Amino acid sequence: xxxxxxxxxxxxxxxxxxxxxxxxxxxxxxxxxxxxxxxxxxxxxxxxxxxxxxxxxxxxxxxxxxxxxxxxxxxxxxxxxxxxxxxxxxxxxxxxxxxxxxxxxxxxxxxxxxxxxxxxxxxxxxxxxxxxxxxxxxxxxxxxxxxxxxxxxxxxxxxxxxxxxxxxxxxxxxxxxxxxxxxxxxxxxxxxxxxxxxxxxxxxxxxxxxxxxxxxxxxxxxxxxxxxxxxxxxxxxxxxxxxxxxxxxxxxxxxxxxxxxxx
Amino acid sequence: xxxxxxxxxxxxxxxxxxxxxxxxxxxxxxxxxxxxxxxxxxxxxxxxxxxxxxxxxxxxxxxxxxxxxxxxxxxxxxxxxxxxxxxxxxxxxxxxxxxxxxxxxxxxxxxxxxxxxxxxxxxxxxxxxxxxxxxxxxxxxxxxxxxxxxxxxxxxxxxxxxxxxxxxxxxxxxxxxxxxxxxxxxxxxxxxxxxxxxxxxxxxxxxxxxxxxxxxxxxxxxxxxxxxxxxxxxxxxxxxxxxxxxxxxxxxxxxxxxxxxx
Numbered sequence: 001x002x003x004x005x006x007x008x009x010x011x012x013x014x015x016x017x018x019x020x021x022x023x024x025x026x027x028x029x030x031x032x033x034x035x036x037x038x039x040x041x042x043x044x045x046x047x048x049x050x051x052x053x054x055x056x057x058x059x060x061x062x063x064x065x066x067x068x069x070x071x072x073x074x075x076x077x078x079x080x081x082x083x084x085x086x087x088x089x090x091x092x093x094x095x096x097x098x099x100x101x102x103x104x105x106x107x108x109x110x111x112x113x114x115x116x117x118x119x120x121x122x123x124x125x126x127x128x129x130x131x132x133x134x135x136x137x138x139x140x141x142x143x144x145x146x147x148x149x150x151x152x153x154x155x156x157x158x159x160x161x162x163x164x165x166x167x168x169x170x171x172x173x174x175x176x177x178x179x180x181x182x183x184x185x186x187x188x189x190x191x192x193x194x195x196x197x198x199x200x201x202x203x204x205x206x207x208x209x210x211x212x213x214x215x216x217x218x219x220x221x222x223x224x225x226x227x228x229x230x231x232x233x234x235x236x237x238x239x240x241x242x243x244x245x246x247x248x249x250x251x252x253x254x255x256x257x258x259x260x261x262x263x
Numbered sequence: 264x265x266x267x268x269x270x271x272x273x274x275x276x277x278x279x280x281x282x283x284x285x286x287x288x289x290x291x292x293x294x295x296x297x298x299x300x301x302x303x304x305x306x307x308x309x310x311x312x313x314x315x316x317x318x319x320x321x322x323x324x325x326x327x328x329x330x331x332x333x334x335x336x337x338x339x340x341x342x343x344x345x346x347x348x349x350x351x352x353x354x355x356x357x358x359x360x361x362x363x364x365x366x367x368x369x370x371x372x373x374x375x376x377x378x379x380x381x382x383x384x385x386x387x388x389x390x391x392x393x394x395x396x397x398x399x400x401x402x403x404x405x406x407x408x409x410x411x412x413x414x415x416x417x418x419x420x421x422x423x424x425x426x427x428x429x430x431x432x433x434x435x436x437x438x439x440x441x442x443x444x445x446x447x448x449x450x451x452x453x454x455x456x457x458x459x460x461x462x463x464x465x466x467x468x469x470x471x472x473x474x475x476x477x478x479x480x481x482x483x484x485x486x487x488x489x490x491x492x493x494x495x496x497x498x499x500x501x502x503x504x505x506x507x508x509x510x511x512x513x514x515x516x517x518x519x520x521x522x523x524x525x
Contacts, residue, residue: 023433030436037443041452045306048457053305176287183294190298194305 009109031118039126055191058133059221064189065127066213072119074157080111081165085173104251152240153212159247169254184209193226200227211236266359267367274371285379292328292384299324300392313456322395325388326479327451332381334417335369339434342425398484405491409478412498416473419505429516450476470501
């Protein structure tokens with residue numbers, strides 16, 4: 001699939017949503033306020049207690065906004081994976097197999113979700129605000145690192161979505177995995193150092209969600225804490241690539257199995 | 264009257280069909296509790312703030328998480344669905360009052376949630392994290408009353424949101440906004456004692472505090488008797504207000520449907 005073609009899919013999505021522009025904008029507002037509440041709660045906490053484990057408000061804002069931004073990036077392309085099992089059951093997936101495009105890419109183009117604008121606006125604002133507040137000695141290198149972090153975080157969330165979709169493909173829809181994904185995202189909304197050994201290990205070496213926002217933030221903010229060294233943050237892009245590759249592997253396996261079963 | 268009761272029973276049975284998944288919900292609740300408690304441990308350590316230490320906050324979190332399981336705010340999902348499919352017309356034709364029907368339906372679900380989700384979550388949470396007993400036996404009745412008030416207020420809010428759908432065909436924006444308000448002002452994540460001064464005043468003017476903070480505070484003995492009576496009275500006032508608004512809007516909604524030839 002060529003980029004212009006992909007963008008064309010996106011444009012059609014955009015046009016169809018803009019037909020109900022009013023409703024869409026109101027929806028974005030409402031959702032934005034809802035997400036703002038998450039930040040408000042954290043702000044109130046930090047206002048009362050000054051820090052959460054040594055993390056001050058701008059630092060927490062950075063941590064959370066990276067989590068939300070990268071989630072939005074992954075979901076923009078891959079949220080449809082959460083309903084993938086229905087598509088398979090209804091037989092709707094078959095036409096993706098008969099098109100000349102790789103099924104996953106076709107799915108992404110077709111199901112591209114532009115409904116995450118509220119996430120981008122709210123989290124993006126806090127992201128930029130917190131960076132300005134933190135006034136570290138920003139160099140070109142730091143900025144480059146930040147962009148890499150966002151992309152790798154997005155890849156990790158994408159990997160999670162693809163994993164969820166593949167699982168539903170091969171087995172059945174797993175509400176357990178979905179709940180677990182949500183819980184893990186909640187875990188990584190706070191500095192990993194507040195948790196004990198088990199959780200820190202799980203989120204670093206088991207399901208490495210800590211590489212989405214925690215370790216990279218800790219590196220940028222020069223934190224010295226936690227059980228594992230903070231320089232792990234530099235490994236985030238590699239971890240993300242590995243996870244993404246593994247997820248694609250699982251997807252490929254699922255597709256092959258489906259096809260060979262006469263699907 | 265029997266019709267409503269049987270609807271509640273029907274909705275209870277319907278929920279029972281999903282009981283195999285309830286362990287996922289309980290697990291999710293426990294994970295959520297665990298995160299909450301980890302945060303409070305990091306914030307409070309072994310010291311106390313405003314007379315509240317980590318054990319208190321554990322109790323507070325368990326109470327709030329448990330209470331949220333039987334709140335009825337999500338009644339708007341039902342109405343959204345009903346409006347979209349047109350199924351609502353079937354309800355209006357029957358000699359039932361739709362609002363009461365909705366309440367009965369939610370009550371059935373709540374009964375299920377109470378038995379299969381709330382009690383296990385409460386027990387597991389208490390076992391894993393430690394739940395303090397109620398501060399005074401005198402507070403048991405006020406506590407029970409505050410829980411009932413919470414249920415009614417949450418239904419009232421959800422119902423009002425649902426009625427908006429009659430005009431705008433969607434509750435999406437309002438839902439998100441109100442859920443955001445509840446997240447902050449119900450005190451479920453942060454107790455009102457930790458709010459900055461102006462925020463406390465605002466919180467006391469809104470009905471959301473009854474959805475978590477008030478029952479928990481009564482349970483934990485953080486309110487004087489006067490405050491308890493005041494709050495219960497204000498809670499009742501909110502129920503009357505919400506019910507009144509709901510009736511008015513419902514009447515208007517019916518007229519609108521009739522005018523549109525529904």
